Amino acid sequence: MIVTTDHQHTAGDCQQMLTQLNDYVDGELAPALCIELETHMADCENCRVVLDTLGKTIYLVKQLDEEPDELPEDVEQRLFAVLDLEEYLP
Numbered sequence: 751m752i753v754t755t756d757h758q759h760t761a762g763d764c765q766q767m768l769t770q771l772n773d774y775v776d777g778e779l780a781p782a783l784c785i786e787l788e789t790h791m792a793d794c795e796n797c798r799v800v801l802d803t804l805g806k807t808i809y810l811v812k813q814l815d816e817e818p819d820e821l822p823e824d825v826e827q828r829l830f831a832v833l834d835l836e837e838y839l840p
């Protein structure tokens with residue numbers, strides 16, 4: 751097995767990350783996997799665009815929702831930190 755030091759991601763990596771996104775935003779993803787996902791996101795433009803869109807969508811839905819408890823606060827804060835979404839905070 752060859753260990754590379756650069757951060758090239760295969761489509762398989764991204765696929766796996768994206769399948770975990772729903773659990774992630776639901777706060778149901780294991781902490782270790784959250785870190786793995788966030789690390790990948792920080793380095794992967796493709797996935798970041800997907801998460802960015804998803805995050806903004808969730809946030810906008812929350813704004814319209816009378817019961818805004820879809821996204822746990824700690825996840826929301828991490829999401830904002832990763833996505834640089836502070837501008838969307840009230």
Ligand SMILES: [Zn+2]
Nearest residue numbers: 759764794797
């Ligand atoms: Zn990716």
